[in-house]
Amino acid sequence: MSKTISAKRRCIEYLIITFAALLYGLGTSMLIDPNDIAPGGLTGLAIVLNRVVGIGTGLWFWLMNIPILILAIWKFGMRFTISTIYAISMISFFTDFCTKFFSDYVIRDKILGITFGSALTAVAIGLIFKCHATSGGTDVIIKILRLKYPHVKTGVLYILTDIGVLFVAAIVFNDVAAAMYSFLSVMITSFILDIVLYGRDGAKLIYIISDNPDTITARLLEELDIGATHVFGQGAYSGEKKKVIMCAVKKRLSPMAEDIVRDEDPNAFMIVTSASEIFGEGYKSYFDERM
Incomplete structure (x- = not known):
């Protein structure tokens, strides 16, 4: 077969x-x-x-x-x-x-x-x-x-x-x-x-450090239907341990994700970078072969 x-x-x-x-x-x-x-x-x-x-x-x-x-x-x-x-x-x-x-x-x-x-x-x-x-x-x-x-x-x-x-x-x-x-x-x-x-499915990779990580994560999951990962980090200067939210979003959803962060924590530290390719569920297949 x-x-x-x-x-x-x-x-x-x-x-x-x-x-x-x-x-x-x-x-x-x-x-x-x-x-x-x-x-x-x-x-x-x-x-x-x-x-x-x-x-x-x-x-x-x-x-x-x-x-x-x-x-x-x-x-x-x-x-x-x-x-x-x-x-x-x-x-x-x-x-x-x-x-x-x-x-x-x-x-x-x-x-x-x-x-x-x-x-x-x-x-x-x-x-x-x-x-x-x-x-x-x-x-x-x-x-x-x-x-x-x-x-x-x-x-x-x-x-x-x-x-x-x-x-x-x-x-x-x-x-x-x-x-x-x-x-x-x-x-x-x-x-x-x-x-x-x-393709034109470039996405944004967002890292968020906030005092309200759980609230922000809940809104991202519920309102934008995107996945998120908690990475545990520690401040080099303060030594304080915090949850770092990492999530990948389509370009069109990036402004909405940023608005959610600003609403919940105006003082949040946020890094937004471009990601030309993302593989996995909801994005491209791992097995797609490209030049």
Whole structure:
């Protein structure tokens, strides 16, 4: 039974990868490439080489991925690499296919190209990541870096690895503005990719030290329906032992939680920090796999 479920899941993943590759191909061939935007990574290099040599952008993308695929096999194993090879092949195919058969429908507007082209490719990359594969190129490098630096978000690593391509684009297109447009594309891709991978469920982590911890906790539980934990702490100067309330709340509930604390104890000591990801009941699953 488990093998049947696993096979069904893999089929669904490959269908999602195919759909994502179509989005990527449409975004690249109809919005990004026609507007001389090099959106970083191997896609950006493929667009630049297409201008220099003339070979299709999709074919360049596939050829440049060969050495990176060898690295992926060594680092992640064959199962991951097979999915990645499929994703790369589909992206290459759809990019050149759309370029050839939908050339009459390209949008030659840099702002629209940057905005919607970057959005399409970012959604595509995110969907591929969620299917335990990558779209090749710097994605593989980023996945390796994420293993070493898991606290750094994928979007940030994209920006760092794509900066070099922007300089090459400026030289080839002989246009500094082209590099600036490309940088905007990288930023938009990074932002949307993080939304696809991590969601917009960022929360606030609140620590409360008060003379009325039980009353505050009761109101938090009853009025906001959130969990809370009591941690016993001791003041370094006074030596006084107190309950420290620790609770995680959705961003939209944070102001209400702060109001409750102020109502019950205006002199309470409160620390509010941002938490980009929270796992557990009421939040994300521990078993969610992300890039």
